[in-house]
Amino acid sequence: xxxxxxxxxxxxxxxxxxxxxxxxxxxxxxxxxxxxxxxxxxxxxxxxxxxxxxxxxxxxxxxxxxxxxxxxxxxxxxxxxxxxxxxxxxxxxxxxxxxxx
Numbered sequence: 001x002x003x004x005x006x007x008x009x010x011x012x013x014x015x016x017x018x019x020x021x022x023x024x025x026x027x028x029x030x031x032x033x034x035x036x037x038x039x040x041x042x043x044x045x046x047x048x049x050x051x052x053x054x055x056x057x058x059x060x061x062x063x064x065x066x067x068x069x070x071x072x073x074x075x076x077x078x079x080x081x082x083x084x085x086x087x088x089x090x091x092x093x094x095x096x097x098x099x100x101x
Contacts, residue, residue: 006065008072010055010084013048016091019080020050023069027056028099035095053094055084 007027011020011034022045024030031053040046059065072080084091 004060004062006059006062007056008059008065008068009053009057010072010080011045011050012052012054012091013050014052018048018050019077020045020048021069021072021080023065025062027053031095031098051095053098054091055087056094056098057087 004025006023006025007030008021008023009027009030011022011031012018020034022030031051034045034051037043037046038049038051045051057068059068072083075083088094
């Protein structure tokens with residue numbers, strides 16, 4: 001059976017005032033799409049300029065990734081921040097790191 005990659009991720013805007021949680025099977029492509037949508041009021045991430053990756057986790061089954069995304073989306077802002085800090089304590093922008101993989 002082939003191995004699959006699905007990513008649950010959190011992006012933020014440059015001022016870190018808004019968080020966006022999503023799921024994708026191609027994280028570098030999805031991050032480029034978020035960047036290209038900057039300022040687009042028809043998408044949440046675009047409207048709030050959420051294109052800086054600060055957290056991600058890999059799953060091999062799409063059902064698990066979708067369930068995890070839904071779980072995180074229900075969390076409070078402070079719980080999401082704690083998750084980000086546990087993975088990325090300085091909220092370093094990880095976009096380039098993911099693009100280079």
